[in-house]
Amino acid sequence: MPEPTIMEKIVSLCKRRGFIFEGSEIYGGLKGTWDYGPLGVELLRNIKNAWWHDNVTAREDIVGVDTSILMHRTVWQASGHESNFTDPLVDCKTCKLRFCADQIEESQCGKKPSKKPGQHDECQLTEARKFNLMFKTFVGPVEEDAQMVYLRPETAQGIFVNFKNVCDSTRIKLPFGIAQIGKSFRNEITPKQFIFRSREFEQMEIEFFCHPNTSREWYEKWRDARFEWYRKLGIKSDKLRLREHAQDELSHYSQGTSDIEYLFPWGWGELEGIAHRGDYDLRQHQQFSGKDLSYFDDEKKERFIPHVIEPSAGATRSLLAFLCEAFEEQKIVDEDSKKEDVRTVLHFHPRLAPVKAAVFPLVRKDGMPERAMAIYKDLQRNWPVFYDEKGAVGRRYRRQDEAGTPFCITVDGQTATDNTVTIRDRDSMQQQRVSCDKIHTYLFERLNS
Numbered sequence: 001m002p003e004p005t006i007m008e009k010i011v012s013l014c015k016r017r018g019f020i021f022e023g024s025e026i027y028g029g030l031k032g033t034w035d036y037g038p039l040g041v042e043l044l045r046n047i048k049n050a051w052w053h054d055n056v057t058a059r060e061d062i063v064g065v066d067t068s069i070l071m072h073r074t075v076w077q078a079s080g081h082e083s084n085f086t087d088p089l090v091d092c093k094t095c096k097l098r099f100c101a102d103q104i105e106e107s108q109c110g111k112k113p114s115k116k117p118g119q120h121d122e123c124q125l126t127e128a129r130k131f132n133l134m135f136k137t138f139v140g141p142v143e144e145d146a147q148m149v150y151l152r153p154e155t156a157q158g159i160f161v162n163f164k165n166v167c168d169s170t171r172i173k174l175p176f177g178i179a180q181i182g183k184s185f186r187n188e189i190t191p192k193q194f195i196f197r198s199r200e201f202e203q204m205e206i207e208f209f210c211h212p213n214t215s216r217e218w219y220e221k222w223r224d225a226r227f228e229w230y231r232k233l234g235i236k237s238d239k240l241r242l243r244e245h246a247q248d249e250l251s252h253y254s255q256g257t258s259d260i261e262y263l264f265p266w267g268w269g270e271l272e273g274i275a276h277r278g279d280y281d282l283r284q285h286q287q288f289s290g291k292d293l294s295y296f297d298d299e300k301k302e303r304f305i306p307h308v309i310e311p312s313a314g315a316t317r318s319l320l321a322f323l324c325e326a327f328e329e330q331k332i333v334d335e336d337s338k339k340e341d342v343r344t345v346l347h348f349h350p351r352l353a354p355v356k357a358a359v360f361p362l363v364r365k366d367g368m369p370e371r372a373m374a375i376y377k378d379l380q381r382n383w384p385v386f387y388d389e390k391g392a393v394g395r396r397y398r399r400q401d402e403a404g405t406p407f408c409i410t411v412d413g414q415t416a417t418d419n420t421v422t423i424r425d426r427d428s429m430q431q432q433r434v435s436c437d438k439i440h441t442y443l444f445e446r447l448n449s
Helices: 006-016 038-057 073-079 100-107 157-158 163-169 212-232 280-289 315-326 368-379 393-403 436-447
Strands: 020-024 034-037 063-066 088-093 099-100 128-132 136-139 146-151 177-184 200-209 240-244 256-264 265-277 295-297 303-304 307-314 326-331 339-348 357-361 385-387 407-411 420-425 431-435
Touching: 006 020, 006 315, 006 326, 006 339, 020 088, 034 038, 038 063, 038 315, 073 146, 073 157, 073 280, 088 100, 088 265, 128 177, 157 177, 157 280, 177 256, 200 315, 212 240, 212 256, 212 265, 212 307, 256 315, 265 280, 280 307, 280 436, 303 339, 307 315, 315 339, 339 393, 357 368, 368 385, 368 407, 368 436, 393 407, 407 436, 420 436, 431 436
Parallel strands: 063 177, 357 385, 357 407
Antiparallel strands: 020 034, 088 099, 088 128, 136 146, 177 200, 200 307, 240 256, 256 265, 265 307, 295 303, 326 339, 407 420, 420 431
């Protein structure tokens, strides 16, 4: 059998270690949906918490909201999603499957399985037609009489329609931003590349409102700051790039857009877009709602429609990038067998690691399990930690390497005599002895660096 690709190894690791499972797997799965297991949900939460802390909690000019997934239909008419949020769709008369017209060269006919993409008879393809990516649903007990609404395809519009509410209920002054983390839904024709393109995903978005005269400066600040955020959290290789959109790529209302892209095993993919949207969104909602969405500057006695800078990141796409960047296979000498072995390790930044430390007794006797459990319970008050006493200690190290745990703490025979433990570093595999009363300080310094 051919050697599995890097992506296949990552997908296998995600299921084996409890990061990500296929949605509805016991029923054959539902394409484009994914469930996050015990380690995956912690990793995703850590990414969102890091984003929220760095962009909301640690700043004085950003506030947060959490808006409804179901919104009035007119919201999506004002935003242009109802008429323009479409993909060109073609049907294959041979296999009866649907494909995105601009991705037909990457797909293959279901009745012509082939290792090469694009295996379609052009005569058997229908002409392309528009397909709206929003999911429809109905509000009301009887569908025939109910109001038709959409599951939101993005979180941004919930921010725009609450701009006036935030201005009226807080004392925040321009320039300021409104942040939101939430789920969005898109009826993707061809979900692919694991969790990269799926039908249900999470976004981390900011709408930053500013005076038109300062908007270009703010666009450049946000563009550079957001790129640096990924680097600080561990993506320091040349697989991360900032790409400015060419003029012919820009939306008609955009005054500038940059994408933060990561080089995944299959190629470059967007993690985040930073867009200078001008005053388009607020003007559209002002027109459709009939409400005044202008801003009055008390100091300058000036009324205007603010410009908006939008850093919009995919939480789930970011998770996949952090996974790919962290994944490594190393040839080493096994601690137990002393034979050459392959170590699979996830080099997560400590802020993102699902489990911060694992605690082991070297053997299950001589009071070591009791001492190790006491350390585990003590650490559990501050961090997500793991206790394991089964199997050889080398194998326990390997399991934690695959989970991305930065530190493993082992209680051994020397602990009873000098009150010290060994702490193993995940990345270097070096061990040092640390006094039991210094474990908290040791972890705090390294986990918050």
